[in-house]
Amino acid sequence: MNAAVLSADLAYWAQSLLRVLGGLVAVLLPAGTIVYLFLFKMMSFMQSRLGPMEAGPYGSMQLFAEVGKWLQKEDIYPARADRFLFKIAPLIVLASTFLLVVVVPFGPDAWFTDFEAGVFYMLAVSSVSVLGILIAGWSSANKYSLLGGLRAAGQLIAYELPMVLAVVGVVIQAGTMNMQGIVVAQNAGSMFGWDGLGNPYVLTQFVGFVIFMIAVQAELTQTPFDMPIAESELVSGYMTEYSGFRFLIFFIGEFATAGVFSMIASVLFLGGWAVPFSWFGWTNLNDIDNWMNVAGPLILFTKMVVLSFIIMWVRFSFPRFREDQLQRFAWKVLIPVSLVNIMLTAIFKVAF
């Protein structure tokens, strides 16, 4: 992080070390926040109970207790499992999360890498986790696991497409695939000449935003789309045979990906780390004061919490889709709607 600010003083290895540490924070902090705030507390309140209360004030240390518990457990693998693949599968899923966070900008200079095709990269690496899930399902030597893995692959491929198509509208409107460029385009923009709010794309691309969030929900296999880990049918799908540390990695991966996707959604649709530039008289990226490098991550984090609140809210509120309904919804509703959205966006882009 803070590459441009720090590059003058720090050697390459020190910058790299900072980036690695920043990446760990950017992945683990959202995961911890989501698990404690939403999975422990909000779910409990929605179900008229208190949730964890003993460990620390309001159970806030429960997370560390849980991690300690998972770390102590025995590392079990099935006798007939493909041992090497069984072991690396959770790591592939987690690696996909770390690859995702690399393109998220946190401030004017606080980014890991300023990929020119950032949006495209994000879509490409998010599909790598499918490989890990398939490998996990197959290498467990368990029919339920295999079925869960296959369901996950079918679902993730189906919902990859609406996600790509929903993002295309944003890319057309911003005129760039660079995440930083999309943030600038939103906050330097104006609506009908009024620039008090910039031009957050959640207003102009509302259809795209809804489709993107639905697709994210499906990519995360959160509840309306949790066929791959449906506990009443498949025990817990591709995760059935995993315990201890490896289960913990899957668990962290799931919620960290939820956090990272929320960050990406807030970059694409809610204006990302920035405030509307007109508030402080900025016009482009170079005007921005240095304090935004500190405030930016906090603003992005707030937006991330709001969006992951929506993800978790939907998760705890809706029953599960049936497999055929799930596929029909993706192919017959989301994809045509997003194609129409692209067409309309392109027409408006040319017209105005």
Added chain:
Amino acid sequence: MIAADLLVAQNIGFAIIAAIMVIGALRVVTTSNVVHAALWLVVVLAGAAAQYVLLAAEFVAITQVLVYIGAVMVLFLFGTMLTRARIGVETDLNNKNWFMGVPVAVLLFATLAIALNDGFGDQRLPSDSPVVSTQQLSDQIFGPYLLPFWALSFVLLAAVIGAIVLSRRD
């Protein structure tokens, strides 16, 4: 003595990735398990993506990941896992005509080597080879190369419709 424009880091990176790709490619055909073979193929394809990154062709590299690793290999694995993927060693993977592949591979390699050597000879990429941005690429595709792009789209559309027609039972 190492010349100044030899790009040492890039060459070392290239060599490491190339070695991984060669080992991966050999393991694809020698491993005794279908799923392992498919996963070694993933290693080879990811290596190709890494080589594109070394050539500063980020769009092609990302496309390689998106299309081959994210879609084609997932479909491969999906298919094999649905039908015949056993865990452990399988004995009947090779059929008795496997050696026919050897002359084909040698011939292909020879053709490519001769064609490349003939075409480019001792030309070298400039050491500060320009980064081809995604924007330049799309300007080319939707400008001078629009007609071939359309033609390709129609071929793909025909393939999709053909697949649907073949797989429909009614």
